[in-house]
Amino acid sequence: MWSVNISDVEAIDIESTTFCNLRCPECNRETSKDWMGNVLNTTHLTPAQCKEWFNPADLTGLIEVRFCGAIDESAANPHLFDILNYFTQNWNDLFIDIRTNGSLKTTAWWKKLAETLPRNHNVSFGIDGSDEVSEIYRVGSSFKKVINNATAFIKAGGLADWQFIEFEHNKHQVDEALQKSKDLGFKSFNLMSSSREDQSGEVEHISSDQDVSPVQKGSSDPRKINVKVKALKKTKTVITCENQNAMGKRILVNSLGLVTPCCFLNGYIHFPVHWEIHRNKPENVKLGLSDFNFDDPVLNRLYKKNGLDSISLHHNTLKEILEGTFFSDIEASWTLKNPVRRCSEVCGDKVVDTTKFWTKN
Numbered sequence: 585m586w587s588v589n590i591s592d593v594e595a596i597d598i599e600s601t602t603f604c605n606l607r608c609p610e611c612n613r614e615t616s617k618d619w620m621g622n623v624l625n626t627t628h629l630t631p632a633q634c635k636e637w638f639n640p641a642d643l644t645g646l647i648e649v650r651f652c653g654a655i656d657e658s659a660a661n662p663h664l665f666d667i668l669n670y671f672t673q674n675w676n677d678l679f680i681d682i683r684t685n686g687s688l689k690t691t692a693w694w695k696k697l698a699e700t701l702p703r704n705h706n707v708s709f710g711i712d713g714s715d716e717v718s719e720i721y722r723v724g725s726s727f728k729k730v731i732n733n734a735t736a737f738i739k740a741g742g743l744a745d746w747q748f749i750e751f752e753h754n755k756h757q758v759d760e761a762l763q764k765s766k767d768l769g770f771k772s773f774n775l776m777s778s779s780r781e782d783q784s785g786e787v788e789h790i791s792s793d794q795d796v797s798p799v800q801k802g803s804s805d806p807r808k809i810n811v812k813v814k815a816l817k818k819t820k821t822v823i824t825c826e827n828q829n830a831m832g833k834r835i836l837v838n839s840l841g842l843v844t845p846c847c848f849l850n851g852y853i854h855f856p857v858h859w860e861i862h863r864n865k866p867e868n869v870k871l872g873l874s875d876f877n878f879d880d881p882v883l884n885r886l887y888k889k890n891g892l893d894s895i896s897l898h899h900n901t902l903k904e905i906l907e908g909t910f911f912s913d914i915e916a917s918w919t920l921k922n923p924v925r926r927c928s929e930v931c932g933d934k935v936v937d938t939t940k941f942w943t944k945n
Contacts, residue, residue, distance in 0.1 A: 586906050586907070586911035586912055586914075586915055587828055587915060588833050588835070589906065590642045591644050591645055592645055592833050593643055593833055593835055594647050594648060594834065595646070595647065595648040595649070595650065595833065595834040596638070596646065596648075596649050596650070596834070596835055597650045597652055597653070597834060597835070597837070597847060598629065598650070598652075598836075598837055599629075599653020599656045599836065599837070599839050600628070600629040600653070600658050600661045600664065600667065601628045601629065601657070602623055602624055602625060602626050602627045602628075602655060602839050602840070603625050603628070603656065603657060603661070604656055604657040605657060605660065605688055605724060606657070606685055606687065606722055606724045606725055607724050608721055608722060608723060609721065609723065610721075610778065611655065612655055612851055612854065613655050616854075620655070620854050623854050624655065627839045628660075628662065628663060629661060629663065629839045630663055631666040631667055631669075631670055633841065633897075634667055635670060636897075637841070637902060638670075638902070639901075639902070640675060642901075642902065643675075643902075645833070646675055647675075647678065647679060648679040648834075649679075649680055649681070650682075650683070651664075651680075651681070651682045651683065652682070652847070653839070653847070653850065654838075654847055654850050654854065655854065656839065657685055659684055664697075665697075665700055668680065668700055668701065669700070672702045677702070678702060679704045679705065680701055680704070680705040680706075681705070681708070682705075682706070682707045682708070683707075683708045683747075684707060684708070684709060684710065685709075685710045685722060686709040686711070686729075686733050687725040687726055687729050687730050687733070692736075693733075694733045694736045694740070695737065697737060697742065698736075698737050698738075698740035698741050699741070705742075706743050706745060706771075707737060707742060707743070707744050707745070708744070708745040708746075708747045708774070709733075709734045709744055709746055710722065710747050711727070711731075711734075711746055711748060712748055712749045712750075712751070712754055713748075713754045713761065714757040714761040714764055715727060715757070716728075717753065717754050718730070720751075720753055720754070721749065721753075721754075734746075734768065735768055738768065739769075743771050744771060745770060745771065745772045745774050746770045746773045746774065747774045747776070748774065748776070749776055749777075749778050750776065750777050750778065751778055758775060761773070822932070823923055823927050823932040824931055825845065825846075825927070825931050826930070827846045828845075834846070835906070836849075837897065837902075838850055838853070840896075841896050841897040841898045842897070843895045843896075843902065844895065845911065845914060846930075848926050848927075848930050849924075849926060849927075852878065852883065853892070880926070881922075882917055882923065886914065886917070886924065889913070890908075894908055894909065894910045895908070895911075918932075
């Protein structure tokens with residue numbers, strides 16, 4: 585059995601839609617669109633599904649819902665406000681975290697979002713530059729519109745982060761963007777190095793052996809930030825699932841109604857779903873995966889043994905999925921000589937995270 589029971593679940597990542605308005609060159613939407621084309625721009629999570637799938641009587645330990653997936657833009661879901669209301673009305677003092685490119689909707693919509701969110705919330709805006717340079721990676725975005733939307737959100741009482749993905753083409757703007765985030769009232773500025781392989785040929789990356797600039801975890805008052813640099817290095821001798829431990833007993837549910845232990849494995853699920861042409865409807869996911877092959881033989885055996893319907897909320901309750909063989913087989917592989925490769929890469933032996941961050945003194 586998966587070590588986390590449904591009553592233990594503290595956080596759920598929700599991929600609330602398969603729609604997005606941007607064409608970021610390293611997103612799976614672009615790098616794997618030949619595989620994923622029939623999944624993209626087809627599905628929204630609905631309030632009725634939330635009511636059916638997420639039961640307050642079962643999820644008694646839930647304290648956080650984060651709207652962030654592999655291929656989605658949360659603001660593209662037309663039901664977002666109703667979904668937020670469902671969660672906030674059924675769980676007391678729930679923390680709501682939303683990740684967004686910020687380039688959809690109007691300033692009035694973002695003002696309403698600030699007024700709808702509970703007291704305990706955060707919205708992270710992806711802005712990879714201090715001006716239109718941000719649009720180099722965020723293809724299809726408008727820097728001016730993002731800033732206007734974020735400003736409207738903040739002025740209406742919303743709590744926001746500025747997330748900056750650092751590339752060669754924008755790293756000279758880090759300090760300027762940090763200052764702008766303070767001036768506009770963002771509560772923190774989060775800097776990260778792109779860890780994805782450059783398959784676009786258009787974006788030059790910082791290699792993995794280079795130092796990346798600090799990531800600031802800001803104060804509640806961005807005008808009063810005293811910082812010190814601290815380096816995090818994690819070297820593990822065994823697989824220790826971060827979503828069972830460091831990330832607070834977290835699972836992920838995507839807009840197709842499929843449940844995975846984390847965002848990393850969720851990314852893989854979109855491929856076999858597309859392979860089966862998705863049947864055009866997520867509720868028809870009854871997949872025989874005999875013709876689909878991952879380059880990871882362990883993951884291959886796991887998918888073909890269980891089938892995707894075993895982790896589909898259209899066929900099982902969340903409790904049944906967490907107690908099922910798909911999740912338990914993943915965990916069982918961690919003790920074997922050849923575990924699920926993605927688990928080993930992210931949470932396993934000799935994985936070193938050289939991220940730095942700024943913290944308050």
